[in-house]
Amino acid sequence: MGELEGRVAIVTGAGRGLGRAHALLLAAEGACVVVNDVDAAVDGSGSADGAPGGSGGGPRSAELVVEQIRAAGGEAIASTLDVADWSAGELLVAQAVETYGDLHVVVNNAGVLRDRALVNMSEEDFDTVVSVDLKGHVVPTRFAAAYWRAQAKSGRAVRASVVNTVSTSGLLGNPGQSHYGAAKAGVAAFTLICAQELAHYGVRVNAIAPAARTRMTDTSPGLAKLLAPPPDPAMFDRWDPANVSPLVVYLASTRCAVTGRVLSVQGGTIQLFEPWTLGGAVETAGRWSVEEIAAVLPGLAG
Numbered sequence: 533m534g535e536l537e538g539r540v541a542i543v544t545g546a547g548r549g550l551g552r553a554h555a556l557l558l559a560a561e562g563a564c565v566v567v568n569d570v571d572a573a574v575d576g577s578g579s580a581d582g583a584p585g586g587s588g589g590g591p592r593s594a595e596l597v598v599e600q601i602r603a604a605g606g607e608a609i610a611s612t613l614d615v616a617d618w619s620a621g622e623l624l625v626a627q628a629v630e631t632y633g634d635l636h637v638v639v640n641n642a643g644v645l646r647d648r649a650l651v652n653m654s655e656e657d658f659d660t661v662v663s664v665d666l667k668g669h670v671v672p673t674r675f676a677a678a679y680w681r682a683q684a685k686s687g688r689a690v691r692a693s694v695v696n697t698v699s700t701s702g703l704l705g706n707p708g709q710s711h712y713g714a715a716k717a718g719v720a721a722f723t724l725i726c727a728q729e730l731a732h733y734g735v736r737v738n739a740i741a742p743a744a745r746t747r748m749t750d751t752s753p754g755l756a757k758l759l760a761p762p763p764d765p766a767m768f769d770r771w772d773p774a775n776v777s778p779l780v781v782y783l784a785s786t787r788c789a790v791t792g793r794v795l796s797v798q799g800g801t802i803q804l805f806e807p808w809t810l811g812g813a814v815e816t817a818g819r820w821s822v823e824e825i826a827a828v829l830p831g832l833a834g
């Protein structure tokens with residue numbers, strides 16, 4: 533028996549990169565998988581190969597992943613809906629439920645990257661990045677949560693899991709990625725709040741901050757060389773996206789009780805991100821004057 537036997541999962545952005553690795557492992561572990569991808573270019577502009585509508589008339593990436601899952605004896609269907617579109621998100625959840633009769637897992641992974649210094653950022657840069665990287669997490673989760681709430685209210689025991697995808701850029705900062713980082717920090721906050729809000733319906737919500745060699749890292753200056761496979765194929769390939777997927781499977785499984793956590797995962801290392809937390813304080817009786825603040829704040833905040 534696989535870890536996810538009998539579970540139905542949606543993986544967004546699963547035509548390539550990390551999402552593809554997650555979909556393959558979820559299916560290998562017995563889940564029925566909705567493999568979602570719109571075949572966007574890495575920066576979200578147009579399509580992956582520059583052709584209108586996706587893959588230049590050839591099979592779309594989601595269909596290729598589905599073929600691979602089926603060839604290995606697994607179960608999957610392709611979905612080419614845009615996760616940032618409100619009504620498409622509703623259709624995506626309906627597609628899973630209508631095809632497989634239920635939904636247990638949503639892996640929000642679809643993302644785009646468009647490095648821009650703030651002073652060079654256009655409104656379109658900001659809107660594209662925030663639309664996919666933040667709204668693209670909210671939309672599928674919103675409709676999956678409504679489905680799970682209805683299930684819980686009808687008396688069924690729900691054991692559902694949402695796995696979101698953030699980035700160290702949003703948690704530790706990275707110049708040139710203020711829009712991307714803000715969206716990913718938003719996803720981290722969304723994760724904590726959804727975990728609190730959905731717990732009583734039987735839904736756990738966590739996020740991973742992955743690092744792996746994908747099309748996305750190939751476009752970042754200097755990263756392609758840093759994350760290259762080892763010269764000796766017998767050595768551990770630390771940046772293989774498949775290294776990230778076992779954590780996704782565990783978080784998606786019914787034996788996992790973890791919720792409201794953000795976990796960094798790269799190579800063989802899984803590390804817990806501590807959430808924002810209150811630190812040292814200064815206090816006065818009543819309202820501070822600006823002079824008094826000027827006297828104490830450097831000591832508190834550097």
Ligand SMILES: NC(=O)c1ccc[n+]([C@@H]2O[C@H](COP(=O)([O-])OP(=O)(O)OC[C@H]3O[C@@H](n4cnc5c(N)ncnc54)[C@H](O)[C@@H]3O)[C@@H](O)[C@H]2O)c1
Binds near residue numbers: 614747
């Ligand atoms: N690779 C890394 O080291 C790294 C680091 C931190 C965070 N991430 C995050 O991991 C996730 C996966 O990234 P990746 O590195 O595999 O990149 P990738 O470009 O290889 O894959 C992203 C996929 O998302 C799809 N996509 C984009 N917009 C979509 C939309 N609106 N609807 C549906 N699908 C859409 C793309 O077509 C693509 O197949 C992203 O959220 C990314 O921000 C990756």
